[in-house]
Amino acid sequence: MPNHASRRSLLSAAAVAAVAATGALSAALPRRAQGTPRRPGPEPAPGEARRLMARMSLEEKVGQLFVSRIYGHSAAAPDPADADTFEAELGERSAAELIARYHLGGIIYFSWANNIRSPHQVAELSNELQRAARADGAGVPLLLSTDQEHGAVTRIGKPATLLPGAMALGATADPAAGADAARRAAAVAGAELAAMGIRQDYAPVADVNVNPANPVIGVRSFGAAPQAVAALVAAQVRGYQGAGVAATVKHFPGHGDTDTDSHVGLPVMRHTRAEWEELDEPPFRAAVAAGVDAVMTAHIVFAALDPSGDPATLSHPIVTGILRERLGFEGVVVTDSLGMAGVRQKYGDDRVPVLALKAGCDQLLNPPDLGLAYRSVLAAVRSGELTEARIEESVLRILELKARRGLFQDPLVVPARVAATVGVPAHLAETDGIAAGTTTLLANTQGLLPLDPVRYPKLLVTGADPASPTGTDGPPTTVLARELAALGFTTTALPGERAVPAAPDHDVVLVCTYNVPEGASVPYDLVRDLVAAGARVVTLALRNPYDPARLPPVAAALATYSWTDGELRAAARVIAGAHRPTGRLPVAVPGRWPLGHGLTY
Numbered sequence: 001m002p003n004h005a006s007r008r009s010l011l012s013a014a015a016v017a018a019v020a021a022t023g024a025l026s027a028a029l030p031r032r033a034q035g036t037p038r039r040p041g042p043e044p045a046p047g048e049a050r051r052l053m054a055r056m057s058l059e060e061k062v063g064q065l066f067v068s069r070i071y072g073h074s075a076a077a078p079d080p081a082d083a084d085t086f087e088a089e090l091g092e093r094s095a096a097e098l099i100a101r102y103h104l105g106g107i108i109y110f111s112w113a114n115n116i117r118s119p120h121q122v123a124e125l126s127n128e129l130q131r132a133a134r135a136d137g138a139g140v141p142l143l144l145s146t147d148q149e150h151g152a153v154t155r156i157g158k159p160a161t162l163l164p165g166a167m168a169l170g171a172t173a174d175p176a177a178g179a180d181a182a183r184r185a186a187a188v189a190g191a192e193l194a195a196m197g198i199r200q201d202y203a204p205v206a207d208v209n210v211n212p213a214n215p216v217i218g219v220r221s222f223g224a225a226p227q228a229v230a231a232l233v234a235a236q237v238r239g240y241q242g243a244g245v246a247a248t249v250k251h252f253p254g255h256g257d258t259d260t261d262s263h264v265g266l267p268v269m270r271h272t273r274a275e276w277e278e279l280d281e282p283p284f285r286a287a288v289a290a291g292v293d294a295v296m297t298a299h300i301v302f303a304a305l306d307p308s309g310d311p312a313t314l315s316h317p318i319v320t321g322i323l324r325e326r327l328g329f330e331g332v333v334v335t336d337s338l339g340m341a342g343v344r345q346k347y348g349d350d351r352v353p354v355l356a357l358k359a360g361c362d363q364l365l366n367p368p369d370l371g372l373a374y375r376s377v378l379a380a381v382r383s384g385e386l387t388e389a390r391i392e393e394s395v396l397r398i399l400e401l402k403a404r405r406g407l408f409q410d411p412l413v414v415p416a417r418v419a420a421t422v423g424v425p426a427h428l429a430e431t432d433g434i435a436a437g438t439t440t441l442l443a444n445t446q447g448l449l450p451l452d453p454v455r456y457p458k459l460l461v462t463g464a465d466p467a468s469p470t471g472t473d474g475p476p477t478t479v480l481a482r483e484l485a486a487l488g489f490t491t492t493a494l495p496g497e498r499a500v501p502a503a504p505d506h507d508v509v510l511v512c513t514y515n516v517p518e519g520a521s522v523p524y525d526l527v528r529d530l531v532a533a534g535a536r537v538v539t540l541a542l543r544n545p546y547d548p549a550r551l552p553p554v555a556a557a558l559a560t561y562s563w564t565d566g567e568l569r570a571a572a573r574v575i576a577g578a579h580r581p582t583g584r585l586p587v588a589v590p591g592r593w594p595l596g597h598g599l600t601y
Contacts, residue, residue, distance in 0.1 A: 048408070049399035053392060056138045061388075061395045062377050063103025065357070067145060067334070067365045070095040071113050073121055075128035082114050091371055096132040102374050103136055105398055106143040108366055109198065111155050119160055119196055119422040123413050126197025130411040141411035143246070143402055145200035148189060151562040152219050152543060158473075159423035160192055163431050166205055167545075168438040168561035169232060170222035170586030173598065179235040181434045182222075186239025186247070188427045193245050195421035197413040199405045200246040202296060202334075204236040206283035207256035209587060212546050216261040218515075219543055219561050223586025224256075224595055226279050230286035237290040246405055249287040251298035251336060253305060253318055254280030262299040262342030266311060269302040276304060285327055293401055294332040295323060297361060299342030311343050314352065319360035332397045334363035338373070350376040357386060362394035428566075435570040440583030441599040442548055442592075443557040448508070448536055450577025450601060453488035456507035456536075460492050462499035463512035463523055464542060466563060476512050476542055476563045483572035484510075496526045503535040510575070511554075512540045513547040514563075520550070527551045540571060545585060549592040559583070577601070 053061065071086040072078025075095040078086060083093040092098045095107065107129055109115040109122065116122055126144055133142045146155045151165015163185045172178035186204070193201055208229050209221035222229040233249060240247040251262075253276065258267035271279065284295065297313040306317040313319075313335045323329050335356050336343070343352055353364045353373040357380075367373035380386040402408060441449065451459070461484070465475035473479050481491040494502055503509050509530050513523055530537050537554040541547040545559035558574065558581070560567045573579040584598035 049396055049403055052138065052140065052399060053395055056140075056395070058381060058388060058391070059378065060103040060137050060140075061391050062374060062381070064105035064140065064395045064398050065353075065362065065364050065377065065391070066102060066104055066367070066370065066374060067106035067108055067143070067363050068098065068102070068104055068370050069108055069110060069113055069366050070098065070115065073114055073117050073125060075099075075125060075132050079114070095129055098370070099129070099132045099142075100136050102370060103138075103140075104133070104142065105140070106145055106200070106363065109144065109146040109155060111157075116156055119156070119192070119418050120415065122156065122196040122198070123415055123418045127412050130197070133411075140399070141402055141407040143200050143398070143405075143407070144198050145202060145248075146193070146198055147202045148193060148198075149203040149205060149220060150185065150189060151564070156193075156196070161188055161423050161427040161431055162564040162566060163189055164435050164438050164564070164567060165219055165562045166222045166232070167209075167219035167586055168435070168567060168583075170228065171438045171440050171559070171561060171583040171598075172434075173437070173582050173584045175228065175231060177437065178228075179231050181437065182232045183235040183239040184430060185434055186236040187243050188430055190240040190243025190245040192422045192427070194243055195413060195417045197411075199244065199407060200248060200294065201240055202248045202250060203240070204233050204247065204249060205251070206233045206249040206287055207251055207254055208279050208283065209256045210279060211257045211259060212544075212587070212590060213259050214256065215259065216263065217255055217258075219545075221256055221587075222283075224588060225586065226282040228586070230282040233283040234286040234290040237287050237292045241291070241293060244405060246293035246332075246401060247287075248294040248296050248334060249284060249292050250296035251300070252284055252295050252323055253298065253302055253312055254284070255298045255300060256280065258300060262336070263340050266342045266345045267298075267300045269300050269304075271302070271304060273304045276302070281327075284323075288327050288329045292329075292331060293404070294334050294363075295329060296334050296336055296365075297356075299336055299340055310346065310355075313343050313361065314347070314355040314359050316359045324360055330397075332363055332394075332401050333361045335361050335365050337366040338364060339366050339368040344368075349373065353377055354380045354386065357390065357394065362397050431564075431566040432569065435564075435566040436573070436579055438561065438567070438583050439571050439574045439579075439581050440545065440559040440561075440585060441556070441574065441581035441601075442541075442545070442559055442585070442589075442597065443554070444599055444601070445553070446536075446555040448538065448555040449575060451489070451508060451575055453576070457490050458492075458506045458508075459484055459489045460494060460499060460502055460506035460509045461512070462494050462496055462509065463526070463540075464514035465512070466514045466542065473565050476568060479565055479568045480510065480512065480540070480572060483569050484576065487572060487576040487578060489576070496523065499526065500529045500533060503530055503533050507536065508538060509535045510538045510540060512542050512563075513551070514542045515544050516547040516550045518550055524551055527554060538575070545587065546589050549589050559585070
């Protein structure tokens with residue numbers, strides 16, 4: 001078992017030192033929130049939400065609590081295969097039928113559910129769904145949502161703008177510049193989502209990643225320094241909500257020091273209460289102070305906050321006692337997906353939604369069996385386990401959020417706005433400008449970088465080519481080779497098994513890596529064999545920056561934190577000396593580099 005205490009002590013000390021050195025926040029946040037401040041966006045007219053709720057039946061009120069997945073690209077006419085999946089999993093053959101049956105409050109878009117083909121198609125789907133909701137009962141507009149974190153978790157790809165992810169933003173050396181970059185990135189992302197009719201984004205991630213072995217957070221976090229993460233979270237909340245999109249910080253009360261993925265198991269947080277207050281609480285407190293619209297709960301056991309063994313999503317002491325009462329959060333609490341294993345191990349799918357509401361949650365996200373979940377909540381109200389007043393508390397928060405995001409004014413989007421907003425040159429230029437400050441030079445022991453195309457004209461690019469669902473311009477090795485060719489080099493991209501024989505014909509070999517496990521033979525053997533053959537090797541960590549510590553020593557090592565075209569273009573410019581590296585590690589790499597490390601030239 002890992003030595004959690006020693007790891008936390010090491011990383012906490014590094015985080016404190018980094019914050020003291022950089023001044024990430026000039027003053028500590030208050031220990032107790034003094035109520036939620038006014039959130040950006042038009043406030044609903046007094047009593048508007050209550051008047052609407054008064055006209056709703058119990059069935060319609062319960063429906064407002066649910067945010068469901070759908071299948072296919074169209075609300076009324078999905079492709080036959082999607083309609084078959086729809087019927088098998090949700091009992092209806094289209095989203096329009098699902099809305100009419102369950103009076104849904106929201107829909108979540110997924111690329112794997114075939115909801116996303118292009119920005120124009122997403123905008124049309126959004127309009128079709130809103131028209132279906134308008135035709136249903138009380139006619140309450142839907143809150144349409146997705147997980148567009150950028151970086152490692154990106155649902156909508158090109159031609160939408162692909163921005164640097166959280167840890168890349170956290171690598172920006174200057175705290176003020178980093179917060180500004182985070183705000184600008186969220187503003188671009190929010191504007192594009194709003195143009196497509198998506199008014200809730202399950203971002204930013206507020207988890208403080210102090211565990212290098214965390215299998216599910218990693219580069220989705222801004223880093224390991226709590227106050228620095230807090231500043232970036234608050235900046236992104238302002239960016240998203242200033243663009244008209246509800247930000248949703250996650251995963252409360254903090255998922256950063258777990259070693260189990262809650263999609264497949266039930267993680268356990270071992271922090272003490274004092275450690276939680278020092279490490280995990282600050283970003284959520286900052287988000288509440290910034291007026292965040294929504295907070296997503298985590299499917300984790302946190303014994304120091306609730307010894308019952310219930311996951312946080314189902315914990316009244318955590319959701320109500322800490323989030324509502326200690327932090328003073330008055331907005332919408334949304335569960336993480338109820339289809340994940342972490343919330344389904346202790347209780348059945350009929351009990352989970354009821355217990356989440358009893359804990360204090362408002363939105364019930366993506367239950368595996370929507371019909372069962374819906375009927376279970378209705379039955380709990382009719383039996384008296386839940387009161388209708390408790391349901392109305394959540395419905396009122398949801399309706400007020402919809403009003404604040406302008407959905408009662410007009411939920412439909414203008415198709416022409418998509419072309420004028422999504423993936424426009426100004427947004428792409430913003431991406432390149434932000435990415436330029438994120439590439440981190442970790443090692444340059446032989447002074448090899450920057451590369452001179454006259455001295456080292458022939459480059460070989462090899463290594464990992466992780467699949468990307470986001471519509472990049474090709475595999476990372478191909479994109480990197482193309483970007484370096486544009487800077488004056490002669491480049492070749494080859495798979496690993498062909499790289500060692502080809503290395504003698506090239507001046508430098510660049511090896512892309514992707515989440516190298518401890519003790520893995522791939523790509524360790526590749527790097528070892530290239531070095532043994534006399535090659536000048538430069539490694540590029542495409543995701544987690546821990547990779548170089550798990551490989552043989554090389555001439556130079558860089559971290560990009562993601563493998564979008566913008567990040568690879570920025571890395572190519574650093575390699576070629578067209579741009580100086582300025583990024584700094586937002587996490588420590590145990591045994592190799594401290595938090596805040598980064599070289600330049």
